[in-house]
Amino acid sequence: MSSTSWINRDKRLAIYDRDDFKCLWCGKRLFIGIDRLSLDHLKPRTKNGKHHESNLITSCESCNSSRQDKPWKKFAANNDVIAKINKHRRRSIKSRRKFAKKVIEAADSWEESLLSALYDD
Numbered sequence: 001m002s003s004t005s006w007i008n009r010d011k012r013l014a015i016y017d018r019d020d021f022k023c024l025w026c027g028k029r030l031f032i033g034i035d036r037l038s039l040d041h042l043k044p045r046t047k048n049g050k051h052h053e054s055n056l057i058t059s060c061e062s063c064n065s066s067r068q069d070k071p072w073k074k075f076a077a078n079n080d081v082i083a084k085i086n087k088h089r090r091r092s093i094k095s096r097r098k099f100a101k102k103v104i105e106a107a108d109s110w111e112e113s114l115l116s117a118l119y120d121d
């Protein structure tokens with residue numbers, strides 16, 4: 001199973017967008033393709049944490065891997081971080097998902113044109 005198949009791409013992108021493309025743990029701004037974005041489960045998957053957006057936050061890979069399965073409120077650096085995470089996880093992703101779908105469609109068709117340009121005689 002690939003690491004991206006547990007969640008739809010548009011939902012993943014919508015959550016990154018909801019979180020302003022920043023790691024909510026350390027505040028580092030991430031750019032797809034330069035620094036890798038990841039999603040972190042607040043309630044860990046090993047403890048039955050759901051794939052619902054209210055349980056998922058944008059994280060850089062180094063925060064994600066150093067947290068492992070620690071309780072999220074203990075891993076958070078301070079109360080401001082906890083408040084920020086609670087604010088973000090309550091934001092709706094409905095309209096962001098619509099936009100994310102369009103972005104993904106555009107990227108896919110751009111990729112197709114690029115590939116066909118590369119492989120056409």
Ligand SMILES: [Zn+2]
Pocket residue numbers: 023024025026027028059060061062063064
């Ligand atoms: Zn981070």
